[in-house]
Amino acid sequence: QAAPQVTDAYVHQLDRQYVFHSWAQQGAQDPMVVAGAAGCRVWDHAGNTYLDFSSQLVNTNIGHQHPRVVAAIQQQAAQLATIAPAHANLARGEAAKRILARAPQGFSKVFFTNGGADANENAIRMARLYTGREKILSAYRSYHGNTGSAIAATGDWRRVPNEYARGHVHFFNPYLYRSDFWAESEAEECERALQHLRRVIECEGSRSIAAILLETIPGTAGILMPPKAYLQGVRQLADEFGIMLILDEVMAGFGRTGRWFAFEHFDVVPDLIVFAKGVNSGYVPAGGVVISDAVSRHFDDHLFVGGLTYSGHPLAMAAIVATLDTMADEGIVENADRVGNGPLAAGLARLAERHALIGEVRGVGVFHALELVADPVSKAPLPAAQVGVIKQQLQARGLLVFTAENRIHVVPPCIVTEEEVKEGLAILDDVLNAYANSSN
Numbered sequence: 001q002a003a004p005q006v007t008d009a010y011v012h013q014l015d016r017q018y019v020f021h022s023w024a025q026q027g028a029q030d031p032m033v034v035a036g037a038a039g040c041r042v043w044d045h046a047g048n049t050y051l052d053f054s055s056q057l058v059n060t061n062i063g064h065q066h067p068r069v070v071a072a073i074q075q076q077a078a079q080l081a082t083i084a085p086a087h088a089n090l091a092r093g094e095a096a097k098r099i100l101a102r103a104p105q106g107f108s109k110v111f112f113t114n115g116g117a118d119a120n121e122n123a124i125r126m127a128r129l130y131t132g133r134e135k136i137l138s139a140y141r142s143y144h145g146n147t148g149s150a151i152a153a154t155g156d157w158r159r160v161p162n163e164y165a166r167g168h169v170h171f172f173n174p175y176l177y178r179s180d181f182w183a184e185s186e187a188e189e190c191e192r193a194l195q196h197l198r199r200v201i202e203c204e205g206s207r208s209i210a211a212i213l214l215e216t217i218p219g220t221a222g223i224l225m226p227p228k229a230y231l232q233g234v235r236q237l238a239d240e241f242g243i244m245l246i247l248d249e250v251m252a253g254f255g256r257t258g259r260w261f262a263f264e265h266f267d268v269v270p271d272l273i274v275f276a277k278g279v280n281s282g283y284v285p286a287g288g289v290v291i292s293d294a295v296s297r298h299f300d301d302h303l304f305v306g307g308l309t310y311s312g313h314p315l316a317m318a319a320i321v322a323t324l325d326t327m328a329d330e331g332i333v334e335n336a337d338r339v340g341n342g343p344l345a346a347g348l349a350r351l352a353e354r355h356a357l358i359g360e361v362r363g364v365g366v367f368h369a370l371e372l373v374a375d376p377v378s379k380a381p382l383p384a385a386q387v388g389v390i391k392q393q394l395q396a397r398g399l400l401v402f403t404a405e406n407r408i409h410v411v412p413p414c415i416v417t418e419e420e421v422k423e424g425l426a427i428l429d430d431v432l433n434a435y436a437n438s439s440n
């Protein structure tokens with residue numbers, strides 16, 4: 001039988017017939033076809049190219065198809081494509097060593113997972129086992145991953161110490177633009193958010209709380225830049241009550257904010273660091289937990305009741321080693337800082353002055369959100385369907401962005417150049433102009 005001709009139509013039809021999509025009503029899906037990619041660009045089979053200012057799911061920090069990372073994966077595949085986690089393996093040890101070299105003083109081990117969600121699951125597990133407490137406090141405006149019931153559904157003994165789909169409590173984190181605290185300044189928002197968290201801790205019973213889990217900068221929730229004093233205040237509350245602080249750096253880590261870790265902006269050090277995405281730009285799925293000295297020592301003589309077949313998978317590990325070495329050699333984190341906090345931030349601020357549709361721009365590095373509003377005075381969010389229309393129009397003009405609710409997230413790879421920023425901003429400007437004219 002002759003192989004079918006590969007066209008966008010064929011790939012689209014295969015997908016619609018056989019593939020079940022994440023977070024989707026299946027019948028409403030119309031996925032864009034991607035045939036290949038390099039750097040900040042992707043293309044389809046017909047040869048249409050797009051500037052990727054979404055970094056896919058905000059993970060291709062090093063850009064698409066970096067030759068050094070691709071070669072490292074190929075080399076590792078030829079040498080040893082898989083190995084169980086109980087064995088010692090060169091790529092795994094080198095990956096852990098490099099991640100620890102980027103972490104602050106006071107961290108000594110890395111536990112590897114398949115992605116961000118199971119990294120959070122295991123950080124929570126460690127906090128519970130270490131403290132002997134159960135509750136986990138986290139923010140309403142956050143995303144930490146999509147697992148949680150698999151182990152509770154498991155039937156054998158491993159379920160018993162892991163029936164953890166309980167004991168979760170939420171609180172409001174600072175978000176001055178839509179303050180839940182009637183605050184009018186960042187200082188007020190910060191102080192009231194901390195007072196609120198203190199009350200939640202007191203009301204939940206501080207001795208029942210294992211950890212506070214926070215995205216250092218909540219990403220999908222809107223790139224909500226916390227006041228510096230907020231994260232420092234959370235650290236103090238955690239210390240006061242003997243609660244662990246887990247910072248989820250899955251989206252914000254490994255270069256995205258122009259630093260290796262986002263918490264470096266806030267002079268705060270957590271007890272556990274959760275990572276995934278940018279650590280190897282998703283070339284092979286990986287995530288993990290960077291573990292502080294005290295917690296590492298605890299598990300020297302206490303059983304860690306957790307594990308994964310693919311923990312520290314050699315292909316993912318080789319991709320981590322090559323990604324982190326390349327990011328250092330090519331100054332990619334510095335580039336995210338220079339281009340992101342320079343031309344990108346300045347250009348987005350100019351767009352906000354020109355377009356009433358943009359209620360607020362916020363962010364750092366190559367991690368920015370445009371909050372779109374139907375009315376700048378009432379701040380009524382632009383309906384998600386309208387944001388979808390704008391996203392389509394941007395795509396038709398060759399620009400991919402990440403959207404969530406009423407927001408456009410401008411999150412290009414950390415390698416983005418000034419020229420690419422200029423090109424992307426010009427498309428944004430044109431499309432927002434056309435949208436405003438058509439809706440007047």
Ligand code: PLP
Pocket residue numbers: 057114115116117118120143144145146215219220248249250251252276277287
């Ligand atoms: N944590 C944060 C902050 C995330 O943004 C995400 C995914 O977007 C996750 C965790 C979950 O990661 P994964 O989809 O790799 O499980």
